[in-house]
Amino acid sequence: MGRESVGKRSSDTKTGRVRPIRVVLAVLVVLCALLVWGLRVHWREAELAWLARERAQRAAPVAALALAPLPVKSPLVERPGKDEFGYPRSYVDQAALRGLLGRQRYAELNGYVEQFQREFEADFHAEYWANASSEAFLSAEPELGVLLDAWIAATPTSFAPYLARGSHHVAAGFVARGSGWARETDS
Numbered sequence: 355m356g357r358e359s360v361g362k363r364s365s366d367t368k369t370g371r372v373r374p375i376r377v378v379l380a381v382l383v384v385l386c387a388l389l390v391w392g393l394r395v396h397w398r399e400a401e402l403a404w405l406a407r408e409r410a411q412r413a414a415p416v417a418a419l420a421l422a423p424l425p426v427k428s429p430l431v432e433r434p435g436k437d438e439f440g441y442p443r444s445y446v447d448q449a450a451l452r453g454l455l456g457r458q459r460y461a462e463l464n465g466y467v468e469q470f471q472r473e474f475e476a477d478f479h480a481e482y483w484a485n486a487s488s489e490a491f492l493s494a495e496p497e498l499g500v501l502l503d504a505w506i507a508a509t510p511t512s513f514a515p516y517l518a519r520g521s522h523h524v525a526a527g528f529v530a531r532g533s534g535w536a537r538e539t540d541s
Contacts (some may be wrong), residue, residue: 422449448490467514
């Protein structure tokens with residue numbers, strides 16, 4: 355009897371008959387693969403939704419701030435002297451620049467930003483002033499974009515409003531993209 359059953363098994367495989375257990379196992383493997391694929395798609399959709407919520411939270415304003423007082427003479431916080439490398443200790447009052455923008459004092463704002471650029475061109479030690487005047491507008495606030503567009507419309511021949519809007523766009527881009535790796539951000 356043992357020899358007949360062994361011979362019969364080998365004849366089953368030779369004739370091409372598939373055993374039911376193999377069919378069941380193949381179906382289970384396919385079902386498991388579909389389940390894993392479905393879970394990956396669901397997880398990716400959930401991750402994209404989470405990223406969108408995070409982006410909206412990063413872009414939402416935390417508080418509405420009052421405008422800073424207008425500068426009396428120059429939007430510099432005066433500190434006497436220079437450091438050991440010859441750089442002035444005074445620094446740009448960025449809040450005052452934003453205050454000028456908020457009050458639509460475009461001519462004064464252009465004058466100050468252009469003055470900082472001229473001072474940098476005359477002496478490289480004033481480079482931080484030109485940079486800080488641009489960074490005063492390095493914010494992703496949507497309201498700031500409207501103010502910057504109005505500044506450009508009012509004084510289209512000055513480089514200052516374009517520089518400020520460029521800083522704003524850089525900040526808005528980083529807020530929209532996030533700081534994660536490329537694979538962790540949505541397109």
